[in-house]
Amino acid sequence: MTERKPPGVSFESYVDKQIRDAEARGEFENLPGAGRPVPAVAETEYDELWWIKRKMAREGFAVLPPTLALRKEAEDTLAAAAAAPSERVVRHLVEELNVKIRDMMFKPPPGPPLGLKPYDVEEIVRRWRERRAG
Known part of the structure; x- marks a missing residue:
């Protein structure tokens, strides 16, 4: 730490001198x-x-409005469900996502409309089974 700024010297001049x-x-x-x-x-x-x-981003704060963040989360969750190791995990992921979608549908936050409805868990599990079989 350097000495204190002398009286009568502008702060800018003092800082410039310290930098020089x-x-x-x-x-x-x-x-x-x-x-x-x-x-x-x-x-x-x-x-x-x-x-x-x-x-x-480093601190984990969302830059997106809540509805857009949930849309992104839905995309990520569906991708995770497609790669899930078991049917139980697929069901768990989609059911948790549906809870969030329903909450946002009934208590809409400010921002653009969500544009999503809850997913059919059985349909997603069916597609997951087809991908695993073939």
């Missing part, structure tokens, strides 16, 4: 990622909120 002094001492040399673009900015077109979105 640290640069002169070589404290910014050999930093990880030096000379390379920030990955999120280099990978996509510029979005000024990229770092917020990355932080939210």
Whole structure:
């Protein structure tokens, strides 16, 4: 930590001087990622909120409205059901998904409409059996 800002010196000038002094001492040399673009900015077109979105994703916060997040969860669950090792697991996955869909149907959150109805568990189990047999 450096000394306190002297009275009468603007904060910006004081910070600029500290940065210049640290640069002169070589404290910014050999930093990880030096000379390379920030990955999120280099990978996509510029979005000024990229770092917020990355932080939210890292922390597990949904960026999507609840209905769209449930649609995505439904896709993922159906894919997981197709690859499930047993009929019991398929039933469990689809029944849990149906509970969430019914909750959202009867207590709609703000955002776009869900556009889903509960899935027919027996139909999904039938398709799972066909894929396993053939």
